[in-house]
Amino acid sequence: MSQSATHLAGQPAGNSYDDVPYPSNPIDKSHPDRLHCIAAIFGMRPAPVDRCRVLEIGCAGGGNLLPMAEALPDSQFVGIDLSSRQIEQAKTTARTLDLSNVELQEMNILDVDERLGKFDYVICHGVFSWVRRQLQDKLFSICAENLRPQGVAMISYNTYPGWRMRGIVRDMMSYHAQQFSDLKQRIEQAKAMLSFIVEAASKDEPYGQFLRSEAKMLEGKPDGYLFHEHLEETNEPLYFHDFVSRAAQFRVQYLADTSISSMLTKHLPPEVRGTLKILGTDQIKTEQYLDFLRNRMFRHTLLCHADVTLNRKLTIQPVLDLFVASNLAPQDKDLDLRSVGPAVFKNAGGMVTSHEPLGKAAFWHLHRIWPRAERFPELVKEAQRLARSGEPDPEQTATDTDQLAAAMLDCFLGEHLELHSLPSPFVSEISERPVASRSARLQAAQSPIVTNRRHELVALDDVNRQLVRYLDGTHGRGDLVSHLTRLARDGQVRVEINNRPVADGEKLREALANTVDVCLPRLAQCALLVN
Numbered sequence: 001m002s003q004s005a006t007h008l009a010g011q012p013a014g015n016s017y018d019d020v021p022y023p024s025n026p027i028d029k030s031h032p033d034r035l036h037c038i039a040a041i042f043g044m045r046p047a048p049v050d051r052c053r054v055l056e057i058g059c060a061g062g063g064n065l066l067p068m069a070e071a072l073p074d075s076q077f078v079g080i081d082l083s084s085r086q087i088e089q090a091k092t093t094a095r096t097l098d099l100s101n102v103e104l105q106e107m108n109i110l111d112v113d114e115r116l117g118k119f120d121y122v123i124c125h126g127v128f129s130w131v132r133r134q135l136q137d138k139l140f141s142i143c144a145e146n147l148r149p150q151g152v153a154m155i156s157y158n159t160y161p162g163w164r165m166r167g168i169v170r171d172m173m174s175y176h177a178q179q180f181s182d183l184k185q186r187i188e189q190a191k192a193m194l195s196f197i198v199e200a201a202s203k204d205e206p207y208g209q210f211l212r213s214e215a216k217m218l219e220g221k222p223d224g225y226l227f228h229e230h231l232e233e234t235n236e237p238l239y240f241h242d243f244v245s246r247a248a249q250f251r252v253q254y255l256a257d258t259s260i261s262s263m264l265t266k267h268l269p270p271e272v273r274g275t276l277k278i279l280g281t282d283q284i285k286t287e288q289y290l291d292f293l294r295n296r297m298f299r300h301t302l303l304c305h306a307d308v309t310l311n312r313k314l315t316i317q318p319v320l321d322l323f324v325a326s327n328l329a330p331q332d333k334d335l336d337l338r339s340v341g342p343a344v345f346k347n348a349g350g351m352v353t354s355h356e357p358l359g360k361a362a363f364w365h366l367h368r369i370w371p372r373a374e375r376f377p378e379l380v381k382e383a384q385r386l387a388r389s390g391e392p393d394p395e396q397t398a399t400d401t402d403q404l405a406a407a408m409l410d411c412f413l414g415e416h417l418e419l420h421s422l423p424s425p426f427v428s429e430i431s432e433r434p435v436a437s438r439s440a441r442l443q444a445a446q447s448p449i450v451t452n453r454r455h456e457l458v459a460l461d462d463v464n465r466q467l468v469r470y471l472d473g474t475h476g477r478g479d480l481v482s483h484l485t486r487l488a489r490d491g492q493v494r495v496e497i498n499n500r501p502v503a504d505g506e507k508l509r510e511a512l513a514n515t516v517d518v519c520l521p522r523l524a525q526c527a528l529l530v531n
């Protein structure tokens, strides 16, 4: 570990986000569609997402806001950030994407007032813990003053008790790094310091094990993340109950967590559930005890006006107007949709067992059309068609609707499936001249990582990246093959058959024709193709 002779007197001059921009990415948990569905489940009447007004506070380079704006052209998006460099970057991207529904302003949170107008959704991700208390209070007051009556805000923050532990890593990194004036060196030194401690700490002790898991988590993160998470002067985690009490002082109440399953105790062992029932006399207390139990480090909290009546005894009613999407895959290849008996469906989030034909048929259908979402009444019809013969009468349909809505709600609460308020903003069929979203095309020109229409990051290999760049709706399959062939001849794309490179000739075109046929459905499956 090398040491610099230069010692730091204070924070580097200017806005640290101008010096080290934050990696600006889509945050799927902050999407108004998600906020809408959760608010609806708790009895609110949130604004339709395709005709709403959204404010993002601390929007950085627009990585979250701009893809949303492109996908929802009839909604209005306002992004503010203190960093002129990041706002300029966001403005450049918005201009390139030709977005007319976005307003980006270099602005201090403290300067937000009624001139910015009212919003249906306010998003503030990765800001609260990193600003002084006065600014934190201002964020609550923006929720009170700038949200419409049925508006929903999402604020994320570092929380205790988890940050008591993560804070150790921050403390040691910032203690060591503060003696270096050069930002790059500070980051390098902070990393070197952590590696040193991880190596030196006993591997058998809980402390060493914890440090190793933290170091592993940081390994995959960009420098901008490490700098702002661990080397910024301000980073003030707080307990969930403190956050909610402080919000209440501004007449703003806790609505829900974007990880809805984390609010519930139903997935815990019965004895734990029993004790939590005694301790958790209300929703806030229950969740605070759950945070203790899980050593929670981070929260995405939804807030609304204090005078909104919430329904915490959930009903199936909101599900009836929503769309459902699920990638739960049947584990039995020869699944019989018409018989009674257990059938297991799994995805990365866990598993669901369905016993009734109707439920099995619904999961089967959703799996088949994934990632597309199905409007709930259509899902009932399709499940009935697959599970039974003959036309169902209205009474049967009413029973099926209730049964299926209850099952879908339960799975949503367990985060095994998704609810959406709009039809999927991507296509699953490959058109004659396929189109990738403008955001994805622009991103693919700059990096192999792009944002899809599910508001997630997707990593592309060279061929897919070149394809996405070229999918502007003017090129048919033949053009795509010719384009890739040209790139392969120029050495920009590598083609191999049986591990041997193919650089020219008819074989190359043939190989690339096959590649295009394989890649286009995959891009559709990744929600990268649009109308």
Ligand SMILES: C[S@@+](CC[C@H](N)C(=O)[O-])C[C@H]1O[C@@H](n2cnc3c(N)ncnc32)[C@H](O)[C@@H]1O
Residues within 6 Å of the ligand: 017, 022, 023, 024, 025, 057, 058, 059, 060, 061, 080, 081, 082, 083, 086, 107, 108, 109, 110, 124, 125, 126, 127, 130, 131, 135, 228
């Ligand atoms: C950690 S970054 C998070 C960026 C983005 N929301 C995300 O999660 O990817 C915090 C952002 O808040 C902005 N910020 C910090 N203090 C601010 C203030 N007083 N007014 C406006 N923006 C501020 C920073 O410039 C930075 O872009």
